[in-house]
Amino acid sequence: MRRVDNTMTTARISVVGVGGGGSNAVDSMASHWENGPSLIAINTDGQALGATRVATRLQIGEPLTRGMGTGGDAKIGKLAADDSFDTLQGLFRGMDLVFVVTALGGGTGTGAAPVVARSAHETGALVIAFATLPFQFEGERRMAQARQGLIELQDQADVVIVIPNQALFAAAGPNATAGEAFRQADYFLGMGVFAIWKLLTQRGIINLDFATLRMVARCSGGTSVFSYGEGKGPTRVADAIQAALHSPLLDNGKALAESESILVSILGGPDMGVREVESIMSAIEGVARKEAHIHMGTAIDDSWQDTLAITLVASRFWRGEDEAEERTLTELPDEEDATVTAATPKKKKKGAATQPQLILESISKGIFKDVEPTIVDGEDMDVPTFIRRRISVDK
Amino acid sequence: MGLAPIVALEIGTSKVIALVGELREENHIVITGMGEHSSSGVRKGEMVDFENARICVKEALGAAEETAQVAIHQVHLALCGGNIQSLVNRGTIPITNTTEGVTQDDVEQVTELARSVTLPPDRQILHSIGQIFYVDGERVARPDHFDCSTLALDMLLLHAQNNHLRNTVRLLRNDLNIDVADTAFGGLCSALAVLTPEQKEGGVLVIDLGGGTTTFTAYAGGIFAAAGAYAIGGDHVTNDIALAFNIPRSQAEQLKKTDGSAIAETPGTRPPRIALPAEVGYPGRNVSLSGLQTVIHLRMSEIFQLILRDIERRGIGHQIGAGVVLTGGGAQMKGLIKLAERIFRTPCMVGRPMGFSGLAAATEKPECSTTAGLLRYAFKNATGGRRRRPVLESLISMFTGR
Numbered sequence: 001m002r003r004v005d006n007t008m009t010t011a012r013i014s015v016v017g018v019g020g021g022g023s024n025a026v027d028s029m030a031s032h033w034e035n036g037p038s039l040i041a042i043n044t045d046g047q048a049l050g051a052t053r054v055a056t057r058l059q060i061g062e063p064l065t066r067g068m069g070t071g072g073d074a075k076i077g078k079l080a081a082d083d084s085f086d087t088l089q090g091l092f093r094g095m096d097l098v099f100v101v102t103a104l105g106g107g108t109g110t111g112a113a114p115v116v117a118r119s120a121h122e123t124g125a126l127v128i129a130f131a132t133l134p135f136q137f138e139g140e141r142r143m144a145q146a147r148q149g150l151i152e153l154q155d156q157a158d159v160v161i162v163i164p165n166q167a168l169f170a171a172a173g174p175n176a177t178a179g180e181a182f183r184q185a186d187y188f189l190g191m192g193v194f195a196i197w198k199l200l201t202q203r204g205i206i207n208l209d210f211a212t213l214r215m216v217a218r219c220s221g222g223t224s225v226f227s228y229g230e231g232k233g234p235t236r237v238a239d240a241i242q243a244a245l246h247s248p249l250l251d252n253g254k255a256l257a258e259s260e261s262i263l264v265s266i267l268g269g270p271d272m273g274v275r276e277v278e279s280i281m282s283a284i285e286g287v288a289r290k291e292a293h294i295h296m297g298t299a300i301d302d303s304w305q306d307t308l309a310i311t312l313v314a315s316r317f318w319r320g321e322d323e324a325e326e327r328t329l330t331e332l333p334d335e336e337d338a339t340v341t342a343a344t345p346k347k348k349k350k351g352a353a354t355q356p357q358l359i360l361e362s363i364s365k366g367i368f369k370d371v372e373p374t375i376v377d378g379e380d381m382d383v384p385t386f387i388r389r390r391i392s393v394d395k
Numbered sequence: 396m397g398l399a400p401i402v403a404l405e406i407g408t409s410k411v412i413a414l415v416g417e418l419r420e421e422n423h424i425v426i427t428g429m430g431e432h433s434s435s436g437v438r439k440g441e442m443v444d445f446e447n448a449r450i451c452v453k454e455a456l457g458a459a460e461e462t463a464q465v466a467i468h469q470v471h472l473a474l475c476g477g478n479i480q481s482l483v484n485r486g487t488i489p490i491t492n493t494t495e496g497v498t499q500d501d502v503e504q505v506t507e508l509a510r511s512v513t514l515p516p517d518r519q520i521l522h523s524i525g526q527i528f529y530v531d532g533e534r535v536a537r538p539d540h541f542d543c544s545t546l547a548l549d550m551l552l553l554h555a556q557n558n559h560l561r562n563t564v565r566l567l568r569n570d571l572n573i574d575v576a577d578t579a580f581g582g583l584c585s586a587l588a589v590l591t592p593e594q595k596e597g598g599v600l601v602i603d604l605g606g607g608t609t610t611f612t613a614y615a616g617g618i619f620a621a622a623g624a625y626a627i628g629g630d631h632v633t634n635d636i637a638l639a640f641n642i643p644r645s646q647a648e649q650l651k652k653t654d655g656s657a658i659a660e661t662p663g664t665r666p667p668r669i670a671l672p673a674e675v676g677y678p679g680r681n682v683s684l685s686g687l688q689t690v691i692h693l694r695m696s697e698i699f700q701l702i703l704r705d706i707e708r709r710g711i712g713h714q715i716g717a718g719v720v721l722t723g724g725g726a727q728m729k730g731l732i733k734l735a736e737r738i739f740r741t742p743c744m745v746g747r748p749m750g751f752s753g754l755a756a757a758t759e760k761p762e763c764s765t766t767a768g769l770l771r772y773a774f775k776n777a778t779g780g781r782r783r784r785p786v787l788e789s790l791i792s793m794f795t796g797r
Binding site: 073075139140141144365366367368371372374376381382384385386387389391393394395 | 438439443477625626627630631634635637638639640644682683685686689690693694696697700701703707708737738740
């Protein structure tokens with residue numbers, strides 16, 4: 001029997017980075033955190049894995065790739081993870097919460113992350129995935145692969161928090177180098193995980209326990225967006241609010257106004273006051289919809305003197321525990337922007353994962369409904385692409 | 396040359412096309428007859444309604460007979476079903492004869508071995524094409540007289556589901572009294588029609604965009620490297636449009652042809668909305684141009700991605716230096732070249748039949764690539780000059796019968 005603990009301090013959490021990008025992010029967490037959650041790095045590339053400082057490292061797909069990585073092929077990433085499925089489950093057994101951190105677009109991240117998420121989910125853990133989408137300069141192919149991976153990840157994780165790297169690039173200014181942009185992406189991934197982890201493990205003014213987090217995770221839509229803002233000194237509250245609420249990751253705040261569910265984590269030092277928390281919450285309530293489900297928690301860390309950070313996780317969908325699965329198309333501006341605000345309804349994560357086709361059963365196939373379906377990699381190609389990719393079309 | 400005219404027939408998803416060709420000097424082919432008829436009863440390149448299909452084929456063949464002034468009793472049939480796949484099989488034999496090196500017998504033996512794969516009972520080999528020989532692991536074009544201990548041959552095998560093929564042959568033979576002389580993979584035929592030897596040498600990918608299926612054929616270093624088909628085509632684009640805007644299929648088809656584009660146009664160059672007239676059961680309305688283009692863009696880029704992934708998986712993704720050639724009826728879609736260039740990251744062009752003369756209609760249209768290429772394939776086999784030469788030189792060869 002799995003022990004379910006709702007008290008904050010005993011929830012067992014592990015953070016697993018999958019692929020090169022994910023491992024880098026976890027690696028940078030390892031160097032910053034003391035007494036953090038257990039960190040795991042998973043990669044097909046043995047050399048890259050050897051360079052990380054993460055305590056638990058798992059090389060997958062060795063016979064398949066000879067330890068050389070996937071060459072960008074998500075299929076190989078998936079096969080590699082499938083081969084190690086039992087090992088993966090062993091890693092996650094007994095965990096209450098597993099963060100799967102990955103950079104989608106490459107072979108291992110895209111292919112293996114959904115499998116890792118599934119293995120964690122099947123051991124009974126709550127699975128929160130943080131996934132970055134590639135920069136534009138990485139090319140259309142990686143982006144397309146990333147999107148496919150995202151769809152698969154949504155089917156396996158309770159929550160997928162999407163961080164479109166391109167938006168980070170925009171925020172970093174016109175002169176940012178690719179290296180800086182990647183480091184920025186790693187930093188944001190790390191802070192996202194850190195904020196939620198802190199919320200669950202550190203005592204604060206207002207507590208958010210594991211049960212609430214799990215409820216929020218299971219009720220909100222499959223893909224969520226995320227933002228982070230911090231401030232220091234006398235203007236810390238205003239600075240943090242400005243950064244978090246107007247983040248390019250939230251489409252400069254627009255995504256917040258359209259969200260059904262917002263999870264707020266406020267991190268501060270022992271000097272953090274109730275007033276500060278109040279003014280942050282009223283700023284958020286000012287831009288959010290009236291009906292939005294807002295859950296917040298605070299965490300206090302002694303080393304955060306004079307510093308304050310706000311982390312927001314916003315989802316476009318909310319359903320009650322028993323509410324039937326939603327099938328409506330989301331409204332997304334267009335393919336490119338879709339990645340910024342992607343928020344999709346998602347089925348309940350009870351029992352085994354269903355095939356992606358089944359979600360689309362109710363959608364008409366038009367003239368193809370009576371002919372033998374064209375199935376490629378488990379996808380029914382007769383269903384219009386825009387429906388399968390959940391992209392809204394100007395009518 | 397005194398060769399009888401040959402008839403090439405393609406029973407496509409949107410069109411049935413029949414071409415009559417005659418062979419002139421230096422392998423030049425003159426197209427003397429052509430018949431086409433819009434297709435019905437065919438979905439995804441395979442017959443679903445035999446009666447309707449029979450009528451369409453009869454009409455097309457009738458028109459071809461009329462223009463060419465010949466009576467048609469026999470056809471060559473192009474196969475474009477989405478079920479066609481390819482694989483590479485290597486056969487290896489030991490060479491024991493040290494005095495003569497590799498002999499013609501050895502070549503035949505290794506060819507036989509490379510060709511023998513076990514397929515599921517519902518599939519059969521359509522083409523088996525030798526790619527490259529290896530003598531003791533070294534790649535050679537011709538292994539004759541090499542002194543070595545092993546000889547290997549990579550063979551590209553195209554295989555197809557046999558029930559569809561049997562149905563088509565039966566329909567032609569029993570209901571129309573037409574004999575099928577030979578069959579060939581449509582994608583291979585298209586490649587024969589539109590490619591130059593230089594393109595094949597440089598590495599090229601031919602994508603034939605049909606109504607119900609999309610086929611592809613890849614050459615790398617002059618070798619026929621891969622082929623395949625997906626049962627996704629222009630009909631899917633039309634269907635997507637019809638479902639996106641809730642309009643009848645006929646209007647969707649029209650919209651696709653007149654205003655469709657595979658990439659988003661610069662805004663402002665055209666009115667942002669397209670007016671559609673009322674039709675029975677559908678009120679008149681207007682639709683968003685950018686919405687239309689989004690629907691098409693998503694579908695077309697998905698098809699290209701599938702093919703790209705397919706050839707990358709076969710390790711020839713980086714060998715298509717001479718670019719991508721789009722052909723078939725769907726190749727005329729606006730913006731498609733740009734989209735293909737973006738996805739394949741190599742120059743792309745529309746391919747039309749080359750080296751044919753005669754009826755202009757047939758020699759200028761990309762949708763005639765398959766049938767025109769089938770004529771070339773058929774004449775090549777009929778003249779037979781290349782058949783007895785070493786396997787590699789006759790790239791197209793050896794149709795193993797039913």
